[in-house]
Amino acid sequence: MGYERQADFGTPEVQSGTSVTLTIDGREITVPAGTSVMRAASQSGGSIPKLCATDSLQGFGSCRLCLVEIEGRKGTPSSCTTLAEDGMVVHTQTERLAKLRRGVMELYISDHPLDCLTCSANNDCELQDMAAAVGLRDVRYGYEGENHLGTKPDLSNPYFLFAPDKCIVCSRCVRACDEVQGTLALTVDGRGFASKISAGQPSDNFLSSECVSCGACVQACPTSALMEKSVKQMGKPERSVVTTCAYCGVGCAFRAELKGEQLVRMVPWKDGKANHGHSCVKGRFAWGYANHQDRITTPMIRQSVTEPWREVSWEEALAFTAGRLNAIREKHGPRALGGITSSRCTNEETFLVQKLVRAGFGSNNIDNCARVCHSPTGYGLKTTFGTSAGTQNFDSVDQADVIMVIGANPPDAHPVFASRIKQRVRQGAKLIVVDPRRTDLVHSPHVEAAHHLALRPGTNVAVLTALAHVTVTEGLAHEDFIRERCDWDEYQDWVRFVSEERHSPEFLEPVTGVPASEIRAAARLYATGGNGAIYYGLGVTEHSQGSSAVMAIANLAMATGNIGRPGVGVNPLRGQNNVQGACDMGAFPHELPGYRHISDVSVRSAFEQDWGVTLDSEPGLRINNMIDAALDGSFLGVYIQGEDILQSDPNTKHVAEGLAAMECVIVHDLFLNETANYAHVFLPGxxxxxxxxxxxxxxxxxxxxxxxxEPANGLEDWEVTQALARAMGIDWNYTHASQILDEIARLTPTFKGVSFARLEQEGSLQWPVNDAFPDGSPVMHVDGFVRGKGKFVVTDYVPTDEKTGPRYPLLLTTGRILTQYNVGAQTRRTAQTVWHPEDLLEIHPTDAENRGVCDGDWVRLASRTGETTLRARVTDRVAPGVVYTTFHHPETQANVVTTEYSDWATNCPEYKVTAVQVTPSNGPSDWQEDYAELSAQSRRIADAEPAE
Amino acid sequence: MDIERLRYMADQIARNFAALGEEQAIAATADHLVKFWDPRMREQIKADDPAALSPVVAAAVARL
Incomplete structure (x- = not known):
């Protein structure tokens, strides 16, 4: 695609059951009722000059450039705020209008720098376009009067600048911050000529304000007043490619805009069905890691991890790797080998890694990083509904009346969807937040949760069962739905269970810490408030009862009939871009692609026939099992694609010991990550x-x-996996990723109708895409559950075995923040560090005072597993007795502290509950010092031998 | 693999099925071990002293 601006119809699309027909400049057009005259004109192929209008924002009528004449009406109304009506006859180009528009433009240009040729928006500027469109040839007022020229730009934000002299105060940025992002960080300060765009308070700049750098204002700006610094440096892009963001599970579509091979900027794509033209700071701006100097683009090997790395050719690296893997298999059998793939990789890459492990290595020791985040979702939703996936599309939230967010912090982790939630709440939907922390959804500008159930960490199942208790005992269950759609006998068993007094909010209040009255009120609201939608995150899954909590959520949704239509549902918010896909692709030790158990003979034989091999019929090792098995000498070789288990998995010391015990650790990644400290082979990704x-x-x-x-290392990741397979003697001959997707579709019923060609045509598809749902499935379980009858599961509250006590009196929960992403391998190598240069420990003022800790102090964070040091942030966002930190920085290694307690069903680690003590500190822990030394030693790369 | 760890994991599974009643909990625990445990893990716990296991786990393991 060449470079051209994305189409802009001036005002948003309107959904309406009725339509109106009008005539614009002699052309008749029919549009949905409620459509603006401006949009109707655009849709009819016309174009009305505009400056303050853009189709991501409601009509504003401020710039007075989009004036039109309407037969039978007085004056010249603004077309962006005038709705189309039946029989209306509109003229957009008349002498009177031309004169008015020229007059408006004269005023704008009289206070605007005439530096078009050297302006970063030259040839990509709406003001410039409008001057041309209205035929502006002269400015009668001259340029010498009072003006804003020469005002100082705000360069504080690392990614974009604000140049007030280029600003026309059209308010598009202010409205974008309000209507698109929902942060309301921007305002128009002053009146009349003194009006200026202001971020935060008058003393603030963009960086110090509440601005979250989502870029909505930059995208909305019609001039270069708000402009990406990369465009200022590199110039206007000359081509664009639409692709999908690789950060969180929202899956925003972006236009990558380039000059040659040089990426200039990422701009959210308006036609993206997940993001509708919105973005967050990471997807929009944090792509600089792609060309970071730390990136490794040459394969490297070493005989032992104590040696420096040696750069070698692909051929030598692959031969070395294949030799080691084949030797291990020959000596110890196929079950001594395995692979770990990543939710950051594509479906095709993940599919191929699991195929390599199953068909090449000969074991089912394949896992992916969903193990440590959403594996309980897979177990829980498959058990209750029959399929391991969320039930809705994101647009469904627009029809929700009650939104319950459990153990998730969308403003930080899923920012683009958080904006949708905020907008819906501002329209009147009620919000229930179940979270130990006071997240930004609980209280932010124009958003206030109706109920915040600030539960004690580890008591999700108790709270969810208490909500169910109220639903059932107060007669709020939707019995018609249950009789029709669910197993009635199982429902009766469940009713008996949740009705027991021990599950009442009052009985459980001392356990959960949540006032019974709040639980009762929240339960009533969810059950009776109209469409009830549940969104949940890792605060649900990363517990010893993660799977039980997911099933308890499903129970609650079924009991209230909140399944199977828009506006309702159970929706896991996936942490990484392709968590759903990695799980769909069979990167689990017990399942083949499409969530079908490896023991199923008919499924397994379909794969065996297609692949021409015999597959192991027994489940393989999970990631944590692999580490355990390595320590007993029965698991010796692992291929790790795109995952840094040393930093991301719990009990770092144990993971390190396991990796150190292996004979062949292959890391396939962009950077020498922490796991690579223990690797023998590095394959650049x-x-x-x-x-x-x-x-x-x-x-x-x-x-x-x-x-x-083009890949900096010369190969796409699936090509590297294929090259490794070929080096091991497996005859794969894919020539394009599309052939892998064809194979996925051939072997996976829910993907049957998916192909590159179809995606090119449709833009995107929501599985299942098959004979029953040829165009995909925005909402699942519409006429019945995938498993047949919905299954109510008794979920007894079993307290975690991780207990606080005199030595470790506080509970630690971990998570991530807006500006960094997981282990930080990408975001730490961008300007995101401006906002978050180090992990901090949030601690309540009371707990801090009791320990003599002040804001910014170094503290020692110790658990039964290990200890680290980091700085304290004293805040009442956390409750007394609870501390919180992130795991973005290897210098902190938060997972040195976390334990190996895990979900009973899936072994998803219990990151959210670790008993700890916090004490003042004056230096790094022994582990941190030792690890820093090991890390430096391990990253050594031998000097290349001089050419002869 | 560390037998203590395997015992703990099996017991955790059994405790989460306990609300089903003993017989169903035994069956569900056994089914879970078959579906989700690697054979070497199952073999190891089968070779373990049943007295070291909780009664539900011991009964479930006996069915493997």
């Missing part, structure tokens, strides 16, 4: 900008990932 494939987001939406530039 490619970024999402450098490959073709698909990602599947949290709403089951399969979206294309398109190659924007």
């Amino acid at each position: 490619s970024t999402f900008l450098e490959k073709n494939g698909t990602f599947t987001n949290a709403e089951r939406r399969i979206q294309p990932v398109r190659k924007v530039m």
